[in-house]
Amino acid sequence: MAAYIIALAVLGGMWGGTGVQAQPQFRLEMDEVPLREALSTVRAQTGLDLVYAERLVASRTSTCTYSGTGRKQALQCVLEGTGLEAQRVRRRQYVLVKAPKREVRGRVALSGYVVDEETGERLPGAHVYLTDLQAGTTTNRDGYFVLSALPSGAYNVRISYLGFETLDTTLTAGRSPARIALAPAPIESDEVLVQAGSTSAEDVSRVPGMTSVDLGRLDRLPSFTEPDLFRALQWTPGIRKTGAVNGGLSVRGADPDQNLYLLDGAPVYHPWHAFSLISTFQTGTLKNTNLYRGAFPVEYGGRLSSVLDAQMKDGSRQKPSATAGFGVLSGRFRIEAPLSESTSFMFSGRRSYIDKLIGRTHPVTDESGRRDTLRTGYYFYDTSAKIAHRFNEKHRLTLSYYHGRDDLDLRLPFDLSLDVDSWLRPTDLFFEVEQNWENRVLSAQHQHLLSEDFFVRSTAYYSGYRAQEASYVQPTTTASLASDYSVQLHDAGLKVDLNYHHSVSHEVSGGIKLSTLQFESTLDSELLRSATIARRRQQESELGAVQISGYLQDVWSPTPEWSVQPGIRASYFSGGQHVRVAPRMSAQYVVHPTWLVLRGSAGMHVQYLHRLRDRHSLAYDLVSSRWVPSSARVQPSTGLQFGFEARTHPWSGLSVELDSYIRSTSDVLVPSDVFQEKDEIEGPGINVGALLGQYTQGEERAVGTELSAVYGRGRWTARLGLGTGRTMVRAPGRVQSGLRWRPSDLDIPFSLRGALGWADASWNATLATEWRSGYPISAPVARYQVGDPVERDPVTYLYRPRLNNDRLSPYFRVDLTLGYSFQFLSADWTATLTLFNVTSRENELSRSYEPTPTGVNVQSQRGLPFLPLLEVEMRI
Template sequence: MPRLLCVVVVLMGAVGGGMEARAQAPIVIRVDEVPLTAALEEVRAQTDLDLVYAERLVEDRTASCSYTGADRGAALACVLDGTDIRAERVRRGQYVLVARPDDERNAEATPRASLKGYVLDAETGERLPGAHVYLTQLKAGATTNRDGYFVMSGLPPKDYRVRISYLGYQSIDTTLTAGAGPARISLAGTSIQSEGVVVEAGSTSVDDNERLPGMRSVALNRLDQLPSFGEPDLFRALQWTPGIRKSGVTSGGLSVRGGNPDQNLYLLDGAPVYHPWHAFSLISTFQTQTLRSTELYRGTFPVEHGGRLSAVLDAQMKDGSRRAPKAVAGLSVFSGRFRVESPLTESTSFMVSGRRSYLDKLIGRRHPVTGDSGRRDTLRTGYYFFDTSAKLTHRFGPNHRLSLSYYHGGDDLDLRLPFDLSLDFSSWLRPPDLLFEVAQNWENRVVSAQHRYLAGDDLFLTTTGYYSGYRAQEASFVQPTTTASLTSDYRVRLSDAGVKVRADYHHSVSHEWTGGLEVSTLQFESTLNSNLQRSSGTSSRRVQDSRVAAAKVVGYLQDTWTPTPQWTVESGVRAGYFSGGDYVHLAPRLSAQHVVDPRWLVVEGSVGLHVQHLQRLRDRYSLAYDLVSSRWIPASDRVRPATGGQLGLGTYTQLRPGWSLELDAYARETRDILVPADVFQEKEGIEGPGIEIGALLGQYVTGTERAFGLEFSTRYEQGPWRARLGLSMGRTFIQAPARSGLRWRPSGLDVPVSVRSTLGWEGTHWQATVAAELRSGYPITVPEARYRLGDPTASTPTSYLYRPQVHNGRLPPYLRVDLTVGYQFQLLSADWTATVDVSNVTNRDNVLDRTYRPTETGVDINRQRGLPILPLVELEMRL
C-alpha cells in the first residue's frame, strides 16, 4: 500500500505540473480597427486565457493586430499594443487589464498590491476563522486563518468584486480594493466597516463552499437543529457525518472510517486533549457553546497536523464578545451550565464557562445505614462530572494578538455498596458484611497561550505554547468473603508540554506557503499499590512504579498552488523525530481539487502517509483495575510506531441553492497496530500481571489493518425545511496472529452499511426534528461447539467453548428513531429555549452485545439490550 501511494503521489504531481503542457494549435490573430472587446474575445477563443477587466476600461477602444505563433502572451500584447492598456499576469493563464501609466518606466516598477482584511462576527465582534473570501472575476479565493485574517497577494492595484461566506452566516457580495488598508467585514446582516463598500445579499454556490479535501467545518450555531442527548453535543453532531460513529453504542470513543478511537487527534486551542469524554463516553468534554470554530479532517489532513492515523478535530474557543456582555445558562437532565463573555476594554475580552452534573445532589452521595443489632455503616453512591473553560484575549494593536486559554474537566465516581447487587433493595438499607468500594476519577487540564503576529501584509506568524495533562485513578476495596479482601490503588498520568511556531506566507494568488516547527516532551507515569489478603493471616502486597519519557520534534512545509481558477494543488511533507526508539519519519501529503464546472461539479483527491507514535492499550486480565487501566504507550525499541497510507477521492455538486450532494471514496492500510493476542480473554484474575509496560505488551500482537468504503451525503435547506441523508458502505479488516492462523478477519468496528437521516422544520417559535439511524450490527464471535475437559481426580469436568474463528457472526441490525421539539419564547427580559429530546421513539429493543458462557448442559447466551424510549428535557436562558 505505501508503494502504491508513492506512485499515486508522483502521478498526481505529474498531472498538476503538466496541465498547461497540452498540445495547442498555432495562434492566428488578424484584426484591423475592430472594437477592443471583439479582439479580446478572439484572443480568449484561441489562447484559452482568462482575461479580467472592467468594461469601462475597454469600451470605445479599437485594436489592430497581425500575429501568428504559439506565444499566448505575445498574442495578447499584440492586441493591446497602442491601446494604452497593459496586461498584468496574476497566475498562469490569467491576466488583469489595467490602464497604462503615462511613464512606462514607472509602469515596469509599479509594485503589486495585496487585498486583505478581517472577517468578524457581527454580533460579538469576534474574528471568524475559516471564512471564504472569493474574487468572483479572478475565480480565486482565500480562507481566513485562525485570527480571521485573509490576504491575496500579487494583484494589480484596482477594485475587485468579492464574495464572503462562512458556514452558518449570511453570505455577502461587495467590492474591495487591492492596496488599501485591511478591510473589516462583519457577517450576519451588518454592513462592512470600510469606506466605499456596498453590501448585497449573496447566494450560495460551489465557490462559497470551497474546502480542502477531507475537511469538514461544523456550523456550531446550528447544532441545536440536530438530535442530542439532553443538550447540544459536538461529538454527537459529528456522528451525523458519513463514516463517523461511536465505537460502542452506549460507550466508547469516535470511530472514523473504521479506525480505532485512539487514532483520532483532538485539539483545543492548539493543545491535545487525551480523554475528551464524560459519563462513560456518553457526553464529550468539548462544550459546544464555548467554541468559536471547529474543523474536522478525515483521511488525509494538512501537514500541520500529525501524530494520528484516522482524523483530526481542531477546535478553537471563543475570545469573548467585543461588543456587549452576554450570558447564557442552561439546565438539562444531566447537568447545569453557564457561559459569560464580555469586553473588558476596547482591546481586551474574555469568556468563562462552567458545567456540572447534579445526579449526586439529587440522590445524595452518602447514605448512613443501621442494622438490627445497632451496627452502623455508610454506603456511597456519588458520581458527577464537570467542565471549566476560560479564555482571555488582548489586542496590543492591529498586528498583535495574545490569547490565554484554560480548560479543566473530569469525572468522579465514589461507590460503596453490597458485594451482591441483587434487586432486593432492602438489603441495601443495612450494613453489608460483604461489600466493594470503588473510587474512580479522571480529569483533563489544558493551558494554552497563542500569539498571532501580522509581520507584513503577506506574512502571518502564530506561536503556541501549551500544557496538556491527563490523570486517572482507580482505588478499590473488594471483600468477597469475611476473611478475604483486596485493596488496590492504581493511577495513570500523562503530561504533554510543547511549543509550536507556524508561518503563513502569501506569495501570490497562485502560491501560499505554510511552514512550521513543533517541539514537545511527554511524560507517562503509572503506579500500583495493592494488598491481597487471602485469609486472616495470609496477605501479599505489590508496589509498582512505571515511568517513561519521550521527546518529539516535527517540522513541516506545504505549498498551496492554484495554477488556474479550476485547479488547486496542496503538496507538502512532514518530518518528525521521536526519541523513544530514535524513530525518524517523512510523511508526504498531496491533495488536489478541480472545479469541472463552478455551478455543478467539484472533484477532489488526496493521498498521504501518517505516523502515530502513541497507542492506547487496556489491561485484559485484572479485575482490580479495569476502567482507568486504558493508558497510552509510546513507541520504543519494543514498540514500532504505527504507520498508514490513505487515499481519498470525492465529488461535490450543488443542484440548486440549498441542495448539495457529496460522494467520497477512500482506502487505507495501517501497519504495526497493536491487537489483543487473545480476543476471548475475560477479566478473571484478581491481581493481573502488573502494570509494567512489558506485562501489558505481552497481551498484544502486531497486526495490519485495511479499510475501504464509499460515502454519500446530501443536504437540503429550503425555507423552514431542512433535511439530510448520509449513507456509508465500507469494510474494515485486520490481519494478526490468532488461533486460526495469520488470516484477514473483520475488525470489531466493521460496519458494512450505515444510514442516517434527519428531517427538520423551523418556525418563528417552534422547531422540530425527526432523525433515524439504521446500520449493520457489530461483528461478534459465535462459538461453533462446546467441549468438556477433566481428569480422574476432578469431581466434575470443566466446560469450554470452541471458537476457531474471530468475528464469524454479527449482531442484528440496529435501528433507532429520535424526536426533538424546541420552543423559543421571551420571559423576564430574557430569551428562553425549551427543548424535549425523545430517544428511541419507537421503543425498539436493539441488541447491543451478545456473550456466550458454557454450562454443564449447554451454552448460556446473554444479550445486552439498548435503552428503551427515553425523554430528556433542556431549558436554556440567554441574556
C-alpha cells in the first residue's frame, strides 16, 4: 500500500508544481502595431494559447503599454480598443471573439450525436476534436457528445471512429444538438485490424490500457470458424488463450476468472461455446467493443485483470437487412429493420450442426453379433435480440436479450484392453454423460439527457448461468455410479451512471450499483458397490450475497497536453461484511501529437468472487466450475496495478506502442495440492467448506513489457506484437519446498505474434503466425519406492521438490486466411477459407508422468493438427 501511495504522489507531483516560483515580468510597448503581430508578442512572452479566426484580426491594430506579471492583464492591454475580447477556455487558453455591444453573453455548449450513415445507429466512443482549441471528447453509449462552457461561435471539428471515414466539419456552439453521419471506411483505406487508437491528437484515448476492436474487419483474422471476437483479442500483446480446446482468456498472466465480460451492461459468467473453442459473443451482433487492461476506469469493478465491454447493435433505422453465414461447424443469421421512425430491432441466431453431420447415435457390434449404441451427440446454439426506441432526442430505451446453450450426450461402451482397434465394442463396462451449460442475459437501458451538460444512464439487468452434469459409470459388471450434479448462479442488478460536462477541462462522472447474487448447487448420486451394497447421497448448497458499489471520477484537462483522471470506487459485500475502497489514477501527457504520447496509471481492484472446481471426485464437476463468494472465511482478492505507456506515430502508416506493467495480487485461491488427481469415486461432497478445503490463499505478482506495431500502406498491412513478462505465485502447499515464489501455471516469459495482410475490393489474404514459450509444468527429479516386508510389491512414487520447475515445448502455429467478396442473385457474398495450423505442428499442450517399477512413463498431449475451414456469408 505504501508503494501505491508513493506512486500516486509521484503522479500528482508531475502536474502539481514544485513550489513557489518567481513571477516573470512582461513588458509591452506598442503603437499602431498590427494586431496579429501584437498577439504573437503576447504569446511569446506569456505562453498563452490564443485561438482566433484570421478574419477577426486581419485589419486591426493595437496600441498598448504594459509592465507587470499578469498574463491576462497583458492580453487585455493588447486588445484594448480593438473591438475584441478574450474568453478563457481553460488554463492559459483563450478564444478571441467580437466584444458584445451591451452585455457579456454566457457560455454555451457544443453538442450533437454521431451516427452511422448507412444504418442510422448512433456510434459510441467516437472521437470529437476541436482542432483549433486542441480539446476534445468521445461520444457516450448513446452516441452523444458535448463540450461545455465555450464562447459562442463556429468551431472546426474533426470526428473519427474506428472503421469509419474521418469527417472534418464546422459546428456552431449554442445551437441545438447536431447530427453528424459518418460513412463506413472502404476496404482500400485504413487496414488496421485491432488498435487502441492512433497517436494523432484527435484520436488519443484518455484511458490507458484500452483496446478497441474494429468489428467490421474481423473476417481478416484467422479464426476457428466464423469471425470470432476472442480470437481477435488474442492479437493484442499479453492476451492469450489458456488452452487450444479448453480454458479461457488470460490477460497478462492472470487467471481467466479475473476477467469481467459485459454485454449491454450485464455480466456474462461463461462466455464460451464448444469447450472454449468459440466465444458466445456473435461478432455480427455487436456495434462496439472495448477491452480495458490493467488500471481500468472506476466505472468498472468486480474483477482484477481486465474488462470487456460489448454493446449489441440497435438494428438499422434506415432499411431492413439480413445476413446469413454457413461454416464447417455452425450456421448463423441476423435480421435488422426499422419498425417505425423511432424504433428499430435486431434479431440473430446461431446453431452448430456437428450432431447433424456425424449423427447422434452409432451402433457397434462385436464378433458374436452382440449390439450396443455409441452416442456422440453435441451441439450449441445462441440467440440475441435487441429493440431500441427513441421517445425524443432526450429519451432513449433499449431492451436486450441473449440466451446460449451447449448440450453434450455421450455414451462410450468400452473394455480395459489396450487394443485400440477394438476398445469400443459392446460390453458390460461403459460410461455415459449428459452435460449442458447455458447463459441467459436480460438488460434494459434508459438514456436521459437532462440538459446539454448532464447525461444519465440507468441499467437494469439479470444474468443467469447454469451447468448440469449427469453421468453413469459402470466400471465392473457388479458396480456402478450414477450422479446428477448442477450449479446455478443468478445475478440481478440496477446501475445508475451520471455524466456532467462542466467545461472542456472537466468531465465529472459518478454512479451507484446494487446487485443481488444467488449461488445454488445440488448433487444426487448413488454408488452401487455390489448387488446388495449401495450408498445414496443428496446434497444442496445455497448461498446469497448483496453487493453495493459507487464511484466518482473527474477527467481533468488543464492544458491541451495534459489529461488527468483521478477516481475512487467504494464497495460493500454482505458475505463477510467486507468494505473496500479502491482509488485509481491515470494521466496522459502529449509531448507531440504525432511523435510521442505518454501515459501512466495506478489503481486498486477488488474481486469478491472466486471460481473453483473440485480436484478429487470423478463423480461430478467434470466440466463446470463454481463461483464461490467471499465470506468471513474467504477474503476478497485485492490487486494493485501500475502501468506506463508510450505511443508514437513516426511516419505515415506506422504506429508503435510500448506498454509496461507491474501487478501485485493478494488473497487469491491456489490449490493446496497441485498434484491431486480426480481418482476418487465419491469425493468430499459439494458443500463450500469441502471445496475450500482443497485450496489455500496465496499471493501473485507480475511484471512485463509489451511492444506492438502496425504498419499499413496501400493494400498491405503488417502487424507485430512482442510480449515479455513473468507471473509468479506464492502460497503454502503440501509440497515440502518452503514458502517461495514460483512461476504460475500461466507464466509466459516470451511471446511473438506477426501478421501480414493484403486486400483489394474483392480479395483479401492474411498470413498470421504465433510463437511463445511453453507453459510451466512440475517435472519429477527422482523416483522412489516404499514397501513393506509383508507386501509383495513396493509402491512407486515420483519426487517433485519444486513446483513448475520445467516447461512444455515452445508453441508455434501458422494460419492463413483467404477471403473473396462478390455479388450474386442481388446479394453480397463473402467466402472465407481459413487454413488452421498450416504447418500441422501438433503443439504440446500438457505432459503427464506415470511412475513404473522400472522408470517413468512420460506422455505428451498434443493440440489440433492442420484444419481447413470454410465459411460463406450472404448479406441482403
